[in-house]
Amino acid sequence: MSFSRRTNWNQEPNALTRAIEDLKSRGTPIVDVTESNPMRCGFEYPGAILQTLSDPKNLDYLPDPNGMASARQAVARFCGIPTDRMVLTSSTSEAYTFLFRLLLNPGEKVLLPRPCYPLFQFLLELSDATYGYYPLRYSGDQWAIDVEALASLIDSNTRAIILVNPNNPTGSYVKKHELQQLNRLCAKHRLSIISDEVFWDYALPVQGVVDAASLKNNAEVLTFVLGGLSKSAGLPQMKLGWILASGPPMLVQEALGRLEIIADTFLSVNIPAQNALPAWLALAPAINAQLLERVRGNLQLLRQGPVKVLTVEGGWYAVLCLPGIDEDQYVLELLTQHHLLIHPGYFFDFLEEGHLVASLLPKRECFAKMMGILTEDNSA
Ligand SMILES: Cc1ncc(COP(=O)(O)O)c(C=O)c1O
Known part of the structure; x- marks a missing residue:
């Protein structure tokens, strides 16, 4: 039995994935600012989205x-x-x-x-x-x-x-x-x-x-x-x-x-x-407006915090700049000690170390918790 070389991926879970699984198995709530699935971020979707699916034309x-x-x-x-x-x-x-x-x-x-x-x-x-x-x-x-x-x-x-x-x-x-x-x-x-x-x-x-x-x-x-x-x-x-x-x-x-x-x-x-x-598509502008309002609000909150935020011109993400951190170690520490899950920059192939990436879609309460953790951690 053989498989194609193009599917020879390393499927071993890394330390971060193992730590997430560990917290989940113990029922520990995680402040997750990697969530960018809009269905999981508490938006209100009009019921009309589903009505269209019962059309006999289908x-x-x-x-x-x-x-x-x-x-x-x-x-x-x-x-x-x-x-x-x-x-x-x-x-x-x-x-x-x-x-x-x-x-x-x-x-x-x-x-x-x-x-x-x-x-x-x-x-x-x-x-x-x-x-x-x-x-x-x-x-x-x-x-x-x-x-x-x-x-x-x-x-x-x-x-x-x-x-x-x-x-x-x-x-x-x-x-x-x-x-x-x-x-x-x-x-x-x-x-x-x-x-x-x-x-x-x-x-x-x-x-x-x-x-x-x-x-x-x-x-x-x-x-x-x-x-x-x-x-x-x-x-x-x-x-x-x-x-x-x-x-x-x-x-x-x-x-x-x-x-x-x-x-x-x-x-x-x-x-x-x-x-x-x-x-x-007729409903898209109303949904888009909700998402944009969340993105703007979270970005504003983030900019009031202790960590430098790079300029964002569009999209759902913000890049935080923390020069000198070891991303792997810092992200793991945030998760295991504060139950905050945030992406390390290397996940996105940044040219230099010292970046974290947050999704701007999570609810404001989640973002406020992240701000509390980052403030505590960066003033210690
Ligand atoms: C820049 C970019 N393009 C494409 C996609 C994937 O979009 P789709 O769900 O249509 O495959 C993503 C998903 O996050 C994305 O970030």
């Missing part, structure tokens, strides 16, 4: 590989783009896999931001792709893409650049001048861009300004923007995402034709979700 099955026209029209209205540049998927993670299958031969390379959320390595390895990290650097109270470093990583094996816009966990958007530089580089080296804009609707203006460039209508190079219900409507369990293609028309047409065949191979987006999509 007993019919007429699959369209790109997604049903009515569902695509709903996304088109929501995102302000035409339906004919769109493919529906069962999640953003699936959308990434479709795009890696479309763009990369085995062993070819994608460039990823660092720090970033830790799913890409798995998605890329499952697609037999390789990757290199380009740095996001924090200076002068702002994150920026190190475009020079990114350019130096491009080689004959590189096929695409991933942008996370705004990024998880740094909360930084791609700026217009960065996009111009990236477009020039991608055009020169014939690279595609994948722009993950799942958190686009969660902008947190800095001094009243949102400095951000969406790639939804990026005309210069072949571009794919990703979005989905999990963040836009706070409904991750409904498993519905979308890919919006743009760029030189001939390339877009070729890409969409190939993507349609990939999507047709799986037909993975279920019909009830597609039938419900217009209603869910």
Whole structure:
């Protein structure tokens, strides 16, 4: 019996996971600021979300590989783009896999931001792709893409650049001048861009300004923007995402034709979700407003505390800066001594030690408890 090398993962639980299990087995309540599942953070979801699922239309099955026209029209209205540049998927993670299958031969390379959320390595390895990290650097109270470093990583094996816009966990958007530089580089080296804009609707203006460039209508190079219900409507369990293609028309047409065949191979987006999509997207702004209010409130609270918080331009996360800490040891201490669970920066591949990452979705009471613990710990 043998398994593929790509699934040779280390499945041993680490010290943090073991400590969490230990506390849970003893029934000890945990102040959990890693929770970013909106279904577990006490929001009020309208009952109308479920009513749509009992529609008799759900007993019919007429699959369209790109997604049903009515569902695509709903996304088109929501995102302000035409339906004919769109493919529906069962999640953003699936959308990434479709795009890696479309763009990369085995062993070819994608460039990823660092720090970033830790799913890409798995998605890329499952697609037999390789990757290199380009740095996001924090200076002068702002994150920026190190475009020079990114350019130096491009080689004959590189096929695409991933942008996370705004990024998880740094909360930084791609700026217009960065996009111009990236477009020039991608055009020169014939690279595609994948722009993950799942958190686009969660902008947190800095001094009243949102400095951000969406790639939804990026005309210069072949571009794919990703979005989905999990963040836009706070409904991750409904498993519905979308890919919006743009760029030189001939390339877009070729890409969409190939993507349609990939999507047709799986037909993975279920019909009830597609039938419900217009209603869910109509409810999204009200859900989004609740989440944004929580994110803003928690961020404000965090900024009043003893620990430096890096600038957040959008999304659901905040980065705390504690220079000199050993992240592994500190996070374990917070958990075992104070029952506070927070992510260490290394989980997101920060370039330097000394960072913690908190989700901004947990209830305010949970955040207030975290503040108490951090204040006590940093004044001792
Ligand atoms: C930046 C980013 N993209 C995509 C996803 C996954 O979204 P989906 O639930 O649509 O797969 C996440 C999940 O946290 C994320 O942080």
